[in-house]
Amino acid sequence: MRWRTGRRSDNVEDRRGEPGTGMRVGMPVLGGGGIGMILLVLAAAYFGIDPTVLLEGMGGLGTGPASGPPISTERQPSAADDEMKEFMSVVLADTEDTWGSIFGASDRRYETPKLVLYSGAVGSACGFGQAAMGPFYCPADQRVYIDLSFYDDLRQRYGAPGDFAQAYVLAHEVGHHVQNLLGISDKVQAARQRVGDAEANNLSVRLELQADCLAGMWAHHANRSRQILEKGDVEEALNAASVIGDDRMQRRARGYVTPDSFTHGSSAQRARWFQRGLESGKLSSCDTFGATEL
Numbered sequence: 001m002r003w004r005t006g007r008r009s010d011n012v013e014d015r016r017g018e019p020g021t022g023m024r025v026g027m028p029v030l031g032g033g034g035i036g037m038i039l040l041v042l043a044a045a046y047f048g049i050d051p052t053v054l055l056e057g058m059g060g061l062g063t064g065p066a067s068g069p070p071i072s073t074e075r076q077p078s079a080a081d082d083e084m085k086e087f088m089s090v091v092l093a094d095t096e097d098t099w100g101s102i103f104g105a106s107d108r109r110y111e112t113p114k115l116v117l118y119s120g121a122v123g124s125a126c127g128f129g130q131a132a133m134g135p136f137y138c139p140a141d142q143r144v145y146i147d148l149s150f151y152d153d154l155r156q157r158y159g160a161p162g163d164f165a166q167a168y169v170l171a172h173e174v175g176h177h178v179q180n181l182l183g184i185s186d187k188v189q190a191a192r193q194r195v196g197d198a199e200a201n202n203l204s205v206r207l208e209l210q211a212d213c214l215a216g217m218w219a220h221h222a223n224r225s226r227q228i229l230e231k232g233d234v235e236e237a238l239n240a241a242s243v244i245g246d247d248r249m250q251r252r253a254r255g256y257v258t259p260d261s262f263t264h265g266s267s268a269q270r271a272r273w274f275q276r277g278l279e280s281g282k283l284s285s286c287d288t289f290g291a292t293e294l
Contacts, residue, residue: 001164002228009093014085015118016148084148084166085117091167094228095174098221102283103181113177114143115170122147135169137176139185144173158243162236164229168215168274169240175214179207198260205246206288208264209273212241213286216277224281234278241274242267269294 096112103110116122121130125140131147138145146169154169155161179185188207192200219237223229242248245267247257264270273294276285288294 001167001230001233002226003087003090003094003163003167006090006226006228007093007097008086008089009096009112009115011092011096011112011114012085012089013114013116013143015116015122016081017119081148084151087163087166088115088117088146088148088170091170092174094222094226095171095218098218098225099174099178101225102217102221111142111181113137113174114141116143116145118145118147119149120147135173137173137180139176139180142177142180144170144177146170146173154240154243158240160236160240160243162232162240164233165236165240168219168237171215171218172211174218175211176207178214179211184210201261201263204263205265205269205294206291209269209294210286210288212265212270213273213277213288214283216274216279217281217283217286219278220281234275237274237278238271241270245270265294 092115096110100110100112116124118129119131121128122145123129124138124143124145126136126138129136129145131149134150135144135146137143150169151166154165176185185207188203192203195203215237219229219234244264246262246264247259247266250257250261259266265273273286273288
């Protein structure tokens with residue numbers, strides 16, 4: 001991805017190396033067997049993450065209040081981390097320029113989100129987040145939260161290397177911000193309260209796939225305006241979308257797949273909707289809620 005000459009965003013909050021928050025391993029509020037599991041699923045749905053990621057990252061729940069020491073967030077950034085911060089700043093700036101133009105074409109003002117970089121654990125208006133949860137967007141404070149160690153996992157653990165794979169992840173979370181500004185997220189949350197679990201999960205999948213499509217829209221317009229794509233970039237993003245599909249995540253975590261519990265969509269669906277946005281560049285092409293087949 002061509003990024004080094006790009007504009008840097010002023011909307012990056014670097015909280016890496018800040019003193020620990022006092023969060024304890026296992027998130028005590030989730031302890032207590034069945035209730036803990038229910039709270040975990042609700043929290044995952046709110047943050048827009050796959051509950052299996054939390055289960056895998058935390059090593060299980062239901063053990064009651066944690067007794068371990070607080071998680072330290074005082075890891076000092078390395079030179080590689082600092083370069084990654086600069087890269088993320090450029091990608092964020094590019095999403096600002098792209099979505100600012102798209103909103104402006106419809107006589108709307110694009111309110112830019114903040115990007116919070118943290119290490120270990122972080123507080124947000126949506127509650128506490130941990131690195132094991134992966135990147136997330138909080139609509140209550142309009143911030144995207146990313147622990148840069150996630151990209152190490154994406155490359156080493158999930159086999160999805162490449163700078164454009166990393167850019168796709170941020171663009172997906174910014175896609176959730178776009179959904180928030182357009183009122184889509186609120187409508188989906190309200191609808192989820194009126195239906196059963198299976199349909200609520202289906203709505204979450206459609207929301208996530210739309211965010212994938214919006215990430216593709218960003219890439220379409222950014223490349224047309226600023227020629228950011230290099231050979232192999234699209235394949236990197238498609239691979240990243242595939243490896244974090246619910247089917248692969250569930251199979252990796254527990255050895256089998258339960259489609260009714262999907263919250264993000266299958267590998268094939270995620271890659272397909274990203275590519276749809278990339279090819280069309282049109283918001284109308286990202287109507288996952290009107291699609292009869294995902």
